Amino acid sequence: MDSFAFMIHPLDESDVTKKYSAARFVPKFIIAQMLKHAPPFKASDITGVTSKYNKIDGSFVTCPLTAKQMISLPESFVINKIIQAGKVAEQLGAKILGLGAYTSVVGDAGLSVAKNLKIPVTTGNSYTVATAIEGAKLASCKMGHNLDEVKVAIIGATGSIGSVCAEILARDVKTLILVGKDEVKLHRLANRILYDTGLVAKISLDLRQSLKHADVVICATNSVEILINPEDLKPGAVVCDVSRPRNVSRRVAELRNDVLVIEGGLVEVPGDVNFNLNFGFPPGMAYACMAETMILALEKKYESYTLGRDVSIKQVMEIDKLAKKHGFRVAGFRSFEKAVTEVEINSIRDNAMRKVLVTETA
Numbered sequence: 056m057d058s059f060a061f062m063i064h065p066l067d068e069s070d071v072t073k074k075y076s077a078a079r080f081v082p083k084f085i086i087a088q089m090l091k092h093a094p095p096f097k098a099s100d101i102t103g104v105t106s107k108y109n110k111i112d113g114s115f116v117t118c119p120l121t122a123k124q125m126i127s128l129p130e131s132f133v134i135n136k137i138i139q140a141g142k143v144a145e146q147l148g149a150k151i152l153g154l155g156a157y158t159s160v161v162g163d164a165g166l167s168v169a170k171n172l173k174i175p176v177t178t179g180n181s182y183t184v185a186t187a188i189e190g191a192k193l194a195s196c197k198m199g200h201n202l203d204e205v206k207v208a209i210i211g212a213t214g215s216i217g218s219v220c221a222e223i224l225a226r227d228v229k230t231l232i233l234v235g236k237d238e239v240k241l242h243r244l245a246n247r248i249l250y251d252t253g254l255v256a257k258i259s260l261d262l263r264q265s266l267k268h269a270d271v272v273i274c275a276t277n278s279v280e281i282l283i284n285p286e287d288l289k290p291g292a293v294v295c296d297v298s299r300p301r302n303v304s305r306r307v308a309e310l311r312n313d314v315l316v317i318e319g320g321l322v323e324v325p326g327d328v329n330f331n332l333n334f335g336f337p338p339g340m341a342y343a344c345m346a347e348t349m350i351l352a353l354e355k356k357y358e359s360y361t362l363g364r365d366v367s368i369k370q371v372m373e374i375d376k377l378a379k380k381h382g383f384r385v386a387g388f389r390s391f392e393k394a395v396t397e398v399e400i401n402s403i404r405d406n407a408m409r410k411v412l413v414t415e416t417a
């Protein structure tokens with residue numbers, strides 16, 4: 056049978072205490088030390104992924120390091136641990152390996168990992184881009200925004216996911232704000248967008264200022280910090296947070312009933328799927344990066360598909376087409392682990408309109 060593996064890791068120490076309740080009494084720094092020395096292991100079997108054309112099985116393999124450890128420990132140590140986790144996937148008989156969360160962000164975004172394994176590797180970023188854009192467009196439409204008239208900001212615009220999102224959206228929007236940390240990289244991206252699409256994108260190093268003007272925000276940074284707070288956002292704003300760990304404060308959900316925050320890159324997987332692992336979603340729902348690995352296995356396309364930081368528009372379109380062929384669908388909206396209903400979206404839109412009216416008449 057065609058088979059795949061997907062690498063996961065605890066985003067922070069609380070993921071460990073959720074799984075092993077006895078660890079609740081262990082101080083965080085000790086959990087971190089234990090993770091650092093723990094070997095990679097198989098977390099669960101994945102069964103039932105079935106399309107019209109193929110049926111596959113797979114496994115989750117854990118690389119025991121938190122997101123913070125992945126970016127703060129020496130890169131060679133982290134990459135080596137990811138490679139060791141990849142070897143566990145090989146031993147399990149996987150024919151392709153997907154890299155989840157920070158295992159696809161550290162170092163050269165999978166290139167060194169792929170060089171040191173016998174099986175192909177993919178970061179899943181192509182399908183993540185496709186689904187983030189589809190979700191953000193749909194959410195914007197439901198909030199009454201016409202992309203041709205509103206301001207769209209990409210946070211983490213110079214990154215692997217952010218830059219392709221920007222290049223694709225540049226074809227649909229009039230005002231695009233590219234937000235990043237490196238002015239040279241931002242200029243380079245803006246020039247490429249101008250050359251490819253004719254759109255003059257604005258660039259910004261000032262995240263808070265950019266958010267004040269943005270109607271639609273796609274956030275895809277490698278920061279482990281909260282970057283978007285309730286006081287930063289415009290009434291009626293739609294925020295698609297692709298980053299894991301998330302960059303949007305939970306306080307936005309608590310304090311801003313006029314703003315729609317959705318998690319980017321969530322999909323429904325075809326078949327009677329059992330992940331045998333609870334990552335907080337309803338049954339059959341997965342991250343797009345996981346789905347990309349499944350799509351490639353279903354298609355028997357055993358090649359290192361998305362690797363390194365350059366994702367092409369062609370790849371995004373191709374994987375989106377393959378996803379549809381095999382029956383993957385962008386899942387309904389979710390926000391802070393909960394489904395967002397049509398009624399809630401209508402209420403958010405009404406609250407936003409009321410807030411704008413009050414401000415205008417004040």
Ligand SMILES: NC(=O)c1ccc[n+]([C@@H]2O[C@H](COP(=O)([O-])OP(=O)(O)OC[C@H]3O[C@@H](n4cnc5c(N)ncnc54)[C@H](OP(=O)(O)O)[C@@H]3O)[C@@H](O)[C@H]2O)c1
Pocket residue numbers: 156157159160178179180183210211212213214215216217234235236237240262275276277278282297298299300319320321342343344345364
């Ligand atoms: N939901 C999903 O299915 C899914 C799938 C894959 C990845 N992800 C997540 O998506 C995120 C992005 O992944 P990636 O592969 O695109 O990472 P990446 O290539 O490392 O890019 C991240 C970008 O964020 C920028 N950045 C960092 N801090 C920032 C800040 N404070 N303000 C503005 N920009 C900032 C970085 O700028 P510099 O380079 O200048 O530092 C970089 O350009 C990660 O959190 C990852 O875990 C989610």
